[in-house]
Amino acid sequence: AQSVTQPDIHITVSEGASLELRCNYSYGATPYLFWYVQSPGQGLQLLLKYFSGDTLVQGIKGFEAEFKRSQSSFNLRKPSVHWSDAAEYFCAVGAGGAAGNKLTFGGGTRVLVKP
Amino acid sequence: DAGVIQSPRHEVTEMGQEVTLRCKPISGHDYLFWYRQTMMRGLELLIYFNNNVPIDDSGMPEDRFSAKMPNASFSTLKIQPSEPRDSAVYFCASRRTSGSSGEQFFGPGTRLTVL
Numbered sequence: 520a521q522s523v524t525q526p527d528i529h530i531t532v533s534e535g536a537s538l539e540l541r542c543n544y545s546y547g548a549t550p551y552l553f554w555y556v557q558s559p560g561q562g563l564q565l566l567l568k569y570f571s572g573d574t575l576v577q578g579i580k581g582f583e584a585e586f587k588r589s590q591s592s593f594n595l596r597k598p599s600v601h602w603s604d605a606a607e608y609f610c611a612v613g614a615g616g617a618a619g620n621k622l623t624f625g626g627g628t629r630v631l632v633k634p
Numbered sequence: 635d636a637g638v639i640q641s642p643r644h645e646v647t648e649m650g651q652e653v654t655l656r657c658k659p660i661s662g663h664d665y666l667f668w669y670r671q672t673m674m675r676g677l678e679l680l681i682y683f684n685n686n687v688p689i690d691d692s693g694m695p696e697d698r699f700s701a702k703m704p705n706a707s708f709s710t711l712k713i714q715p716s717e718p719r720d721s722a723v724y725f726c727a728s729r730r731t732s733g734s735s736g737e738q739f740f741g742p743g744t745r746l747t748v749l
Contacts, residue, residue: 551736562638562725562740570736609677613736620665620729621690622738624677 521546521612523625531631532600540595540628542610551613552593553622554584558606566608569593580604605632636660638741640726646747652714655744658707659728667738668701668711669725677725683709684731716748 522545532538544550551570555563567578574586584595593610610625639658647653659666667682681691686703694701698717703709713720723745727738 553737555740560742562742563727564740565737568736620682620684621679622667623679626676 521550521614521623523610523612523623525608525610525625525628527628528626529629529631531633533633534602535599538595538597538600538604538630540608540610540630542593542595542625543591544593544610544612545591546612546614548614550593552584552586553611553613554578554582554593554595555609555611555624556580556606557609557627563609566595600630600632602632602634605630638726638728638739640724640741640744642744643742644745644747646749647716648749649717650715651748652712653716653720653746653748655711655724655726655746657709657711657726657741659709659726660730660739661707663728663730663739664706665729665731665738666703666709667727667729668709669727669740671723671725671743672721680711713746716746718748721746721748 524543526541553568554566556566557563566582567576569576569586577583582597586593607627607629609627611622613622641656664685668680671677680693681701683703701711723743725740725743727740729738
């Protein structure tokens with residue numbers, strides 16, 4: 520069975536500073552990997568996804584993530600955070616069926632942005 | 635497009651009562667997913683449907699939970715009888731297969747409180 524670990528429960532970052540969120544996954548085959556963001560009281564919005572090909576993927580809102588098979592990681596980065604990036608971020612791995620129907624989510628990382 | 639629609643957005647009920655959560659997926663999407671989010675267990679997939687047929691209900695906690703999808707534009711998740719430990723945010727998500735990148739689109743969620 521697949522699993523996802525997000526080691527950091529909370530991260531506080533100053534506005535304008537860089538941000539990196541860690542994600543480690545466990546899955547026996549080629550993973551389908553996703554990063555979602557959840558603002559307070561809202562549903563989840565997809566930031567980016569990896570299926571195959573280039574291991575550095577670009578997403579919305581200036582985010583990018585790098586897939587490293589050797590480390591079983593899919594870390595999310597942003598060069599310069601904005602106050603609006605304060606939210607909770609979820610890494611997920613997909614398995615089963617076309618493009619990973621069954622998603623397993625990590626526990627999430629809550630990002631606080633200091634002015 | 636209106637996105638995934640869930641109702642009600644908030645539900646407060648007493649232990650033992652029946653609760654019905656509703657979801658309207660995005661038109662043209664042939665997969666529908668029900669998730670539950672709690673502080674203790676994070677985001678869990680409860681059940682998902684393809685073309686209105688339940689494919690995997692292994693995440694449904696117990697017999698008190700049931701889900702139906704009578705047509706392509708409507709699904710319900712029912713809890714009978716409800717218990718305080720069912721208090722959570724329930725999300726519905728949908729996606730389409732053809733030409734799909736695998737992204738699941740989430741609704742805003744229903745926050746359920748069982749007293």
